[in-house]
Ligand code: GLV
C-alpha cells in the first residue's frame with residue numbers, strides 16, 4: 046500500500062493529505078501516520094492555525110462515529126474528497142452537507158454485523174434472565190444468607206420487536222429465531238419478502254412484544270424515535286435493548302419510567318452523552334450497562350481496521366470508495 050503523492054497540490058499537501066479527526070484504534074493511528082503521513086487535527090486554539098496552514102492540502106479525513114466531520118470543518122477543507130469512517134455509524138458527520146459538496150463518505154458495514162448482533166442477544170439474555178444482577182448477588186455473599194434470587198423471564202419463545210431491520214437487525218432476528226422467539230419489526234418501509242411481522246409504528250411494535258431491540262441507524266431522522274409513548278407502550282413487563290445509538294431513545298423518559306417501575310428493565314450499550322451514564326441507571330439492578338463495546342472483539346476490530354484502510358487506499362489510488370455511503374463526485378476524485 047503506497048500512498049499516492051498528490052503532485053498537483055502545493056507544499057504541505059503531501060504530508061497533510063490524510064488527516065485524522067478524533068481518537069482511533071491505536072494500530073490504525075500508527076499505520077495512518079507511518080504509511081500515509083497522517084497528522085491529527087489538533088483541538089482547541091491550535092486548530093484554527095493548523096487549518097489555515099494545512100487545510101487546503103487535506104484530501105481524505107479518517108475519523109469514526111465518535112467524532113465525525115461537521116459542515117464547518119468540511120468548509121475549512123476545500124480539497125477534501127472523502128471522509129472515511131472506522132465503524133458502521135456516521136451520524137456525527139453532516140452527510141447532507143458532504144453530499145451537497147460532492148465529498149465521498151464511507152463506513153465499515155457488514156464486518157461488525159455478527160458482533161453487534163451477538164451483543165444484542167447477550168443483552169436480551171442478560172436483562173431478561175438477570176445474569177449480571179445475579180452475579181452481583183453471588184459476589185456480595187448474599188446467596189448463603191438470602192437463598193434464591195427472584196425469578197426472571199423466559200427468553201425462548203418470547204415476543205421480540207426489532208426497530209430497524211437492516212443488516213444488524215436482520216442478524217439479530219436470525220439469532221433469536223433459533224430461540225423460537227416470535228419476531229416483529231418496524232422500519233420506515235416494510236421489508237419486501239421479510240418472514241417477520243411488520244408493525245406500522247414503533248409504538249405499535251412496542252405494545253405487542255416482551256423485548257424491544259433498537260437497531261436503527263442514528264442521526265436526526267431517528268432522534269428519539271423511541272420516545273415516552275413508545276416506552277409506555279412497552280409497559281411494566283417490557284424490556285428495552287439498545288445497540289444502536291443513544292440518540293434514538295429519549296433517555297430521560299427511559300430513566301423516569303424505569304425508576305417508576307413502568308418498564309421491566311433495560312440493556313444498553315449506547316447512551317445519549319457517552320461516556321456519561323445517568324447516575325440513576327447506575328443504581329438500578331434491572332439494568333445492564335455496557336461501555337459501547339458491541340463491535341469490540343479482536344477479530345471484528347481488525348476487520349474494521351482493514352476495511353477502513355482499504356477505503357482510504359482505494360480512494361487515493363482511484364477516487365472511489367469500497368463501501369461508500371456517499372460516492373465522491375467526479376470533481377472530488379481527481
Ligand atoms: C459503533 O458504534 C459503530 O458505529 O461502528
Ligand code: GLV
Nearest residue numbers: 154211212213214
Ligand atoms: C447496519 O449495517 C444496518 O444496516 O443495520
